[in-house]
Amino acid sequence: MSNNVSFKDMLVKGALIFNPVLIQLVGLCPVVAASTTLAGSAALSAALCIELTATCVIASALFKKIPRWVRVPLYLIIGLALICPVLWYIETKTLINMSLGMKIYIPLIAINSVTAVHCEQFAVKNSVKLAFFDAAAVSIGASAVMLLVGTVREIFGSGSLAGVNLDLPVIFKGMSLPFGCLILLGFMAAGLKAFINYRYGDEEETEEEAPVEDEEIIEDEIAEVEIFDEFWVEQPAEEEPAPAEKAQPQTAQEIQSSANEDIEDFFRSIGIDYYEKGDKQ
């Protein structure tokens, strides 16, 4: 395990190539449910950065000998211990008017899956320095997505930016709802994928031209089949499709495992045992 890893390398991989939200699909709750405005996204990002970094550092320094089932609730307690006093100060000692959603979603950051995943899969298996680098890189990656999503959703969903009315002729209320965010994340993930392919060159990924749609021949049920025969005559068994060559991860499992394997390979290539195989803790 090497400590000679630059923060820049960790940042590129942790924030960009394996972006926690867009590639690893973790930490979706605050992004999807609460990042509806730029200010809200900024608050959530700040909470996530502080909570994730502190928890990862503490986990790396102190929790290596503690069983896993005890560690996981400790992340929640640490997160709450960090977030609740700040939230209490803002609620009682300042004039900042927080929405009900923010008052609830900011503490929920403490139980976010980003924290659990990165503490368990990296921090407790590596040095404090690397844990800090990893947490900082991941925080930046997640925060960038949150801020971008919050900005776009506020502009198109509320017609304002940072609370300033933009007087847009049309407002799309759907962008403020979770599905609007998910659609945005879908296109951002596609854009990120295209950028990574362009920037870091994935020669293996060449897209074949799909069959032209309107010329495509597909099976269908045209007039020759008597309608009621279909009911009463035994149908040929629906064969499970043959497993296709997995050029791209597509199922959630593949996405997760592919992302994990890629992260593992990357960190191993730079001398870090990112995922410890056969963790029996």
Place this chain on the structure above:
Amino acid sequence: MANNPAKQNTIKGSRIFGDYLIMLAAPCFVAAWYHGSRFLSVAAVSVITALFCDFAAKAILGKTFHLRDFSNIFIGIAIALMLPAGIPLYVPVTAAAFAVLAVKIPFGGALHAPFVPAAAGFAFISICFKDLIFDYSVNSETRLLGAESLGSMLSKGKSVYISTANVFDIIAGNVAGPMGTGCGILMLACCVYLFVRRRKALLATIGFVAACAVYAAVSPRINASALTSIVLELSAGSLMFAGVFLLTDHATLPHNGINRVIYGALCGVLCMAMRGAGVFEETVCFAILLANGMRPVLDAAFRALPSVSFKRKEAAEK
């Protein structure tokens, strides 16, 4: 039989949407008859947007754009028919763009998308422009109930006494509502065409309409007879239109005949439940999307069932 390779049926993708376009001619004629240039402009804008978005997206992705891909025209016209006459033109533009860019293109085309693009487009604008989508005040002065649609009345628990004097107006679509989806008689004619061309697809429509009718009879939203409730619910909004044109979408139909009936019935139940518990006057597009999402579960559940053979005598002898 379906399992005979010699009779394994195949079809060109363009034929499916070509059939839909032929079927759409009748509702388009009715919409143009009632609303004239309003409908034509909305339909034109919607179709052009769908075509342009498809063209632009394929240009960016490096794919070939073909005008013979009729799905764009179908999406544009279907969305236009479900809209009210007074709709601003940016609404159909939004719906068509959403249907093509967020559903059709990312999922590999209209013949492969797991969700019906036109339904997704309409659902999106229902949320974004709720007040505009269900405002039927334009061109409704001479209609049976004035500017109030059947869907609006039903959501308020108000009923209409159905008699021989007004029943034809209701089933012919002479009430305030979407521009081209209210005429139940035309929808039946479209069903006949579909029966000739893709009869098995109609199983979903049968299940859907039956479930809606049963739900309306069992759990009416109005204080009226079961028959009145059924007639009004089936005539309200775009229910029948969606049942014929959107629910029968090739890519989203289950593989098995019985499963298609169940799929249609599930969609019908969801649609009626959403009408009762939801926030929208017209919910059929949301119900179709939800049924689309549940379709793989239905298929998997059906595959998991033990195989039971009910061969007919002559089929068994062969």
Place this chain on the structure above:
Amino acid sequence: MNIISDLLMTALYTVFVQNLVLSSGLGMSEAIRVSTKPGTFGKFAVMISGFSVVTSILCSLIDKIAAMANVTYAVRAAVYGGILAAVFIIVAAAARFIFKASPKFLGTLGIAALNTLVLAVPYINHSAAYSFADSIGSGIGAGIAFVLAAALISMGSRILEENENIPAIFKGTPTMFLYVAMLSLAFAGFSDTNLFA
């Protein structure tokens, strides 16, 4: 009978009208992760419902204390989070030492208990002023909503895998996001507002 009907109505509301995962985004990452293991759906439904119900009941009881009436959300968050952590530690310790549960089971227990969905349920009960029966109903509904979402995503990911026509740029996470977005859009037919709006 009123209690049971309240409980069932709240559970149904939580599953369909305001599906906590697909309509509100709570526990979405976990639902996607769990969707890869269809065999565990039943286990997760029971576990999430169990933790949600127990946490809801305890939080409801704490909320009845006069001192909790006007506390800030920061204090409320600390109390609710502390209760959830305590419940998890007690259950996990019992499973570990009394029932000799495997580490794998304890890991599953952790995913089921410590997620945004379970911790959000007491907030929902509080903000909606739910009764005791309603709180139990929302806890049960949370588990069912989670498994419904996981099942829909699981089956959806299979048909995405079979679809060879998806453009390369959209394969993988982009289509997964868009698929879940369409499910979320479908549930918006029941309710078009954000939770805690």
